[in-house]
Amino acid sequence: MSYLAGKELRIVGFLCNWCSYGGADTAGVGRFKQPTDLRIIRVPCSGRVNPLFVVKALLNGADGVLVSGCHPRDCHYSDGNFYARRRLEMLKRLLPFLGIDERRFHYTWVSASEGARWKNVVTDFTKAIHELGPFHQKEEKTECS
Amino acid sequence: MRVGVFICHCGNNIAGTVEVAKVAEAARMMPGVAFATTYMYTCSEPGQEEIKEAIKREKLDRVVVAACSPRMHEVTFRRTVEKTGLNRYFFEMANIREHCSWIGEDKELNTNKAIEAIKLAVEKAKQNKPLFPAKFKINKRVLVIGGGVAGMQAALDCADGGLDVVLVEKSPSVGGMMARLDKTFPTVDCSICILGPKMVDVSQHEKINLYAYSEIEEIKGYVGNYQIKIRKKATYVDWSKCTGCGACIEKCPSRNAFDYFNFGVAPARAINIPFPQAIPKKAKIDAQFCRQFIKGKCGVCAKFCPVGAINYEMKDEIVTEDVGAIIVASGYGLIDLDKLPEYGGGRYPDVISGIQYERILNASGPTSGHIERPSDHAEPKTIVFVSCAGSRDKSIGIPYCSNFCCMYIAKQAILTKDHIPDSRSYVFYMDIRSPGKGYDEFTRRAQEEYGVQYIRGRVSRIYPKGKKMIVKGADTLLGTQVEIEADLVVLATAVTATTDARTLAEKLHISYDPHGFYVESHPKLRPVETNTSGVFLAGACQGPKDIPASVGQGSAAAAKVLSIFSKDTLESDPQIARVNTNICVGCRKCIGTCPFGAIEEQQLRDGRIIANVIETVCAGCGICNSTCPCGAIQLQHFTDNQLLAEVNALCLT
Ligand SMILES: Cc1cc2nc3c(=O)[nH]c(=O)nc-3n(C[C@H](O)[C@H](O)[C@H](O)COP(=O)(O)OP(=O)(O)OC[C@H]3O[C@@H](n4cnc5c(N)ncnc54)[C@H](O)[C@@H]3O)c2cc1C
Ligand code: SF4
Ligand code: SF4
Numbered sequence: 038m039s040y041l042a043g044k045e046l047r048i049v050g051f052l053c054n055w056c057s058y059g060g061a062d063t064a065g066v067g068r069f070k071q072p073t074d075l076r077i078i079r080v081p082c083s084g085r086v087n088p089l090f091v092v093k094a095l096l097n098g099a100d101g102v103l104v105s106g107c108h109p110r111d112c113h114y115s116d117g118n119f120y121a122r123r124r125l126e127m128l129k130r131l132l133p134f135l136g137i138d139e140r141r142f143h144y145t146w147v148s149a150s151e152g153a154r155w156k157n158v159v160t161d162f163t164k165a166i167h168e169l170g171p172f173h174q175k176e177e178k179t180e181c182s
Numbered sequence: 183m184r185v186g187v188f189i190c191h192c193g194n195n196i197a198g199t200v201e202v203a204k205v206a207e208a209a210r211m212m213p214g215v216a217f218a219t220t221y222m223y224t225c226s227e228p229g230q231e232e233i234k235e236a237i238k239r240e241k242l243d244r245v246v247v248a249a250c251s252p253r254m255h256e257v258t259f260r261r262t263v264e265k266t267g268l269n270r271y272f273f274e275m276a277n278i279r280e281h282c283s284w285i286g287e288d289k290e291l292n293t294n295k296a297i298e299a300i301k302l303a304v305e306k307a308k309q310n311k312p313l314f315p316a317k318f319k320i321n322k323r324v325l326v327i328g329g330g331v332a333g334m335q336a337a338l339d340c341a342d343g344g345l346d347v348v349l350v351e352k353s354p355s356v357g358g359m360m361a362r363l364d365k366t367f368p369t370v371d372c373s374i375c376i377l378g379p380k381m382v383d384v385s386q387h388e389k390i391n392l393y394a395y396s397e398i399e400e401i402k403g404y405v406g407n408y409q410i411k412i413r414k415k416a417t418y419v420d421w422s423k424c425t426g427c428g429a430c431i432e433k434c435p436s437r438n439a440f441d442y443f444n445f446g447v448a449p450a451r452a453i454n455i456p457f458p459q460a461i462p463k464k465a466k467i468d469a470q471f472c473r474q475f476i477k478g479k480c481g482v483c484a485k486f487c488p489v490g491a492i493n494y495e496m497k498d499e500i501v502t503e504d505v506g507a508i509i510v511a512s513g514y515g516l517i518d519l520d521k522l523p524e525y526g527g528g529r530y531p532d533v534i535s536g537i538q539y540e541r542i543l544n545a546s547g548p549t550s551g552h553i554e555r556p557s558d559h560a561e562p563k564t565i566v567f568v569s570c571a572g573s574r575d576k577s578i579g580i581p582y583c584s585n586f587c588c589m590y591i592a593k594q595a596i597l598t599k600d601h602i603p604d605s606r607s608y609v610f611y612m613d614i615r616s617p618g619k620g621y622d623e624f625t626r627r628a629q630e631e632y633g634v635q636y637i638r639g640r641v642s643r644i645y646p647k648g649k650k651m652i653v654k655g656a657d658t659l660l661g662t663q664v665e666i667e668a669d670l671v672v673l674a675t676a677v678t679a680t681t682d683a684r685t686l687a688e689k690l691h692i693s694y695d696p697h698g699f700y701v702e703s704h705p706k707l708r709p710v711e712t713n714t715s716g717v718f719l720a721g722a723c724q725g726p727k728d729i730p731a732s733v734g735q736g737s738a739a740a741a742k743v744l745s746i747f748s749k750d751t752l753e754s755d756p757q758i759a760r761v762n763t764n765i766c767v768g769c770r771k772c773i774g775t776c777p778f779g780a781i782e783e784q785q786l787r788d789g790r791i792i793a794n795v796i797e798t799v800c801a802g803c804g805i806c807n808s809t810c811p812c813g814a815i816q817l818q819h820f821t822d823n824q825l826l827a828e829v830n831a832l833c834l835t
Contacts, residue, residue: 044291049832054253055713056693062251065280073291076298077281078828079252081757081820085804090829097833110688113713114803116777124808149713150695156285 046100046166048074051090053083053117056107059149061159069156072163075103082106083144084117088128095137101166104144105158111148118146140169184216185304186242188233189278189296190224190249196283201293205248205278208297212304216240224249230262237266244307248276248300254704269312271756271819276303298832305831309824313756318798320406321506322747323348327398327686330358331377331729332721333511334384335736340509341389343744348503349384350412353442354395355460356381358513359722362443362457364543364551366729367593368624374459374546381461391503394462399500401508401689404801405716406752410503416496417466419453423491426455426463430483430492439471441548444541447534447556448548453483458546465491507716507743510700511736512686514722517572517580517676525571525673526644531556532651533644535571535675536590543597553601555670558649562605562669565598566653567591568641569611572676580676582697585726587674588615592628594672599632608635608666610655618730637664644671677726690717699725710739718742757819758800759807765814766792772806772815781806781815 052058058079064071080086083106091102104125106118125144132139143162147155187209191197202220209218217240221229224247236242245263249255252275260270276299286292322345326337329351337347355361361381363373384390399411419430436452443456452471455463465483473480474494484492519535520528527533532555534542545551555562569591573584588611595607614636616622628634639656646652650667657664679698687694692712693701700723703711710718718739721732746752759772759780768791773781778801784794793815795806804817813822 045294047833049829058251059253059713062253062277062280065251065284068284070287071285073282073286073288073295076295076302076832077277078302078825078832080804080825081817082803082805085808085817085820085825087808087822087825090825093826094829094833097830099833107693110684111693113691113693114777114801114805115688115691117803117805120775120805120808148695148701149693150701 045074046171047098048076048101048103048163048166049094049099050075050077050103050105051080051083051086052077053106053113054079054081055113056111056149057083057105057147057155060105060147060151060155063149063152064155067152069152071156071159074163074166075159082112082114082117083121084112084114086121086125088124091125091128091142092135095141095172100169100172101141101143101162103158103162105147106144108146108148137172138169140165141172183214183244183308184240184242185214185244185246185307186233186236186240187215187218187246187248187300187304188224188236189218189220189300190229190247191220191222192249192279192283193223196249196279199283199286199289199292200278200296201289204293205296205300209300209304212301214244214308215304217242225255225258230259233259233262234266237263237268243268244272244274244310246274246276246300246303246307248278248296248303250279251277251281271310271313272307274303274307274310276300302828302831305827306824309821309827310819313818315753315756316797317751318406318754319750320747320752321504322346323503323505324507324509324743325350325408325410325503325505326509326511328352328358328510328512328721328723329356329384329392329394330511330513330721330732331360331380332513332732332736333358333509334380335733336509336511336720336740337390338380338383338387339737339740340743341387343740345389345744345747347390348393348410348505349390350393350396350398352395352397352512353456354417354464354466355456355462356384356392356394357459357461359537360729361459362537362544363540364545364547365593365597367589368618368620370593370596378459381459385461392462393501395466398686398689404798405746406506407798408505408508408716410505412501412503414499414501416498417464418469418492418494418496419465419467420491420493420496421462421464423489424464425489426465427488428455428465429486429488430465431455433482433486435480435482436471436473439468444548445535445538447538447541507718507746508690509718509720509739509743510686510690510692510723511720511739512680512683512723514726515678515680517678519673519675521578522571522673522675524643525568525641525671526646526651527571527673530644530646530651532669533671533673535673536587536594537675539594539672540590543594543601551601553598560669561602563602564666564668565595565605565607565670565672566651566666566668567595567607567609567672567674569609569674571673573674574612575676580678580697582726583615584674584677585615586728588625589618589621589728591672591674592616592625592634595628595634596632599634606635608637608668610637610639610641610653612638612640618728639664677722680723683723690714692717699723710735710742716746754798755802757802757817758797759795759802759804759815759817761793761795761815763792765812767812767814768792769811771809771811775809776806777803
């Protein structure tokens with residue numbers, strides 16, 4: 038099943054169970070309308086997100102990838118999001134070397150009570166990806182290519 | 183593999199914006215799916231029966247329910263599936279309500295999104311392996327943090343239920359804010375008269391071990407087995423000797439210490455007992471005001487103490503306690519007066535806070551219950567109360583209602599009239615919020631029986647003129663400006679989280695909202711649980727609430743603890759990391775990253791040293807999984823293969 042050509046782009050989100058997945062739920066309960074492009078994969082902690090998952094998603098057809106965890110110091114597993122931050126920041130710098138515009142990848146923090154913030158994160162990121170357009174790896178112009 | 187997919191209409195919640203029939207049709211085409219259907223309310227009893235029957239009839243070995251958030255009903259459906267003999271981890275959920283039908287406006291796009299969410303869940307389910315929980319023993323002792331009315335109620339209920347209770351209170355006495363109040367709405371009961379006996383019970387209960395003037399230093403472990411480090415702060419008085427006679431206080435020459443208990447209404451001595459009914463009734467020295475500490479000489483209290491309890495050399499002491507569950511009841515704080523400059527807060531002595539006024543009204547307070555204003559100790563005749571001082575004010579980051587101020591203002595206005603019959607009270611308010619039982623009647627009584635003047639409108643400015651405070655504001659009902667010459671102004675200062683609420687949350691691994699109040703597991707259905715199993719909430723630490731609500735939560739949290747302790751063992755969550763001994767190269771990277779110290783070295787019979795996960799300690803974050811360079815350590819139910827199956831379901835199309 039392919040996404041509806043023209044209307045949507047493929048955006049994959051990795052959300053930690055305790056904060057951001059809950060924040061997305063809160064947004065839903067509050068009926069905060071959002072663009073529909075995002076597909077969500079639930080992980081226990083943002084620290085579980087292997088940067089390679091992000092790369093795999095992008096190389097296999099995603100146009101954008103979003104990772105969201107608990108706010109620093111509010112991690113359900115104490116330090117998980119600090120590990121995530123270090124790894125994902127590294128990844129962000131590495132993406133151009135793989136021929137991927139780093140703006141296609143974004144990581145952020147949203148707590149379970151921040152429904153309105155989640156709506157904004159989704160809306161802004163979706164908009165940014167639509168501005169970049171569909172991802173065709175060979176054509177992507179990065180600073181390194 | 184035979185996957186069954188059950189798509190929920192959720193009444194109109196999902197079916198209203200998602201074409202569920204079309205979703206089912208698409209699901210039937212997915213590889214591995216043997217059966218797909220829709221149902222009005224899948225979580226209802228007949229809905230769950232339908233799943234069970236279909237599992238048997240269609241010989242399903244994997245089940246996907248597409249409905250609300252798994253945070254809502256995953257546990258319910260896992261149980262359903264398990265009843266048919268399937269392993270509960272063969273179940274997956276697709277969130278097509280919170281993440282789809284409720285947030286997308288286009289039916290076609292929503293329908294497509296729901297189909298893809300199911301596809302993802304189906305691919306994940308196909309990768310799922312059966313998992314089995316282990317059993318472990320629980321330590322049936324409970325830690326209660328905070329000895330306010332909520333914490334005391336929780337401690338007493340647990341203790342009466344037969345549990346050993348460790349109660350840790352930060353300040354020198356239990357009682358919390360309620361111990362400071364004069365009377366309580368809506369009955370005008372004497373606060374300490376109803377609280378005092380509870381405080382005594384706490385101190386005398388053989389099952390309660392009270393650590394006053396102590397704080398939580400460190401928390402390790404998990405539900406059933408926590409190790410707590412408690413810092414007993416130095417009081418410089420040996421409490422095993424102190425009899426609370428007060429001889430030291432009388433003689434202490436440092437008379438300008440800050441009085442925390444009275445919110446600075448009157449000065450305290452450097453050595454003090456916070457209030458006459460304090461539990462424990464023991465003295466402590468505030469080193470920052472004590473001459474012995476500041477100047478290195480004084481020693482008066484040591485000389486006059488009849489039992490030789492004073493010890494200037496005392497140091498903080500760390501003690502450890504092992505418990506199986508934790509109730510957090512650390513209460514609330516109040517915004518500082520000087521954060522409210524538009525009301526003259528912190529600038530004029532006769533502009534005070536509600537809690538300070540409560541101390542002035544209190545017979546055991548610094549004025550012995552005679553109402554006098556701070557500047558000249560005169561009895562005020564005209565008193566203005568300002569509600570929502572800081573509350574419901576986005577500009578200072580407090581958009582919420584402080585919950586109980588409307589009620590205590592009415593109470594204080596009534597008490598003022600009782601104390602000074604020829605006084606006049608005015609209340610500036612935005613709305614009167616009095617939704618509790620007997621509450622509206624109470625605020626009406628203030629107006630009708632006690633003649634308190636309620637003015638609907640905001641105060642724009644408060645400034646001094648001679649001996650008076652001029653309060654300028656609008657009466658929005660009459661559409662006029664009002665100006666009142668007041669003798670005393672009482673601000674209902676906004677309720678905030680305590681200053682250390684966030685640090686404590688971090689030690690407990692529980693979440694807090696942007697204001698620092700603790701987040702419950704579900705706002706309606708799990709109001710005293712947190713997302714960390716074994717940690718419960720009670721009272722105003724979760725959000726501003728009055729005494730009846732705090733007490734109710736204290737009892738509720740105690741009931742929750744008693745219920746988990748009703749068994750001797752708990753099931754551990756099998757969603758933990760496991761090491762594949764054939765792949766692990768013993769690099770020890772995972773050992774260094776695990777935040778819980780759950781990984782140890784293990785020597786195999788052939789001499790190789792590899793990693794080993796301690797089952798009961800692993801919290802299941804999967805940080806090690808993303809660290810391991812060989813993929814040797816895998817978080818069960820969230821393995822690399824399982825997550826990549828989800829990625830591929832979305833991308834490789
Ligand atoms: C002016 C005023 C008047 C009021 N009048 C009424 C009334 O008439 N009727 C009514 O129903 N309600 C009234 N209230 C509300 C009432 O005070 C609260 O409902 C009640 O105190 C909440 O109880 P609690 O136990 O949750 O919190 P608290 O009373 O705040 O108790 C919390 C306790 O935890 C301790 N603590 C905090 N942090 C830690 C930590 N990190 N470690 C260990 N211990 C910690 C504190 O020292 C304190 O003892 C009034 C409030 C104010 C401000
Ligand atoms: S990181 Fe992987 S390879 Fe290294 S010790 Fe841990 S499990 Fe073994
Ligand atoms: S999943 Fe790994 S890092 Fe997380 S607690 Fe378990 S062993 Fe430690």
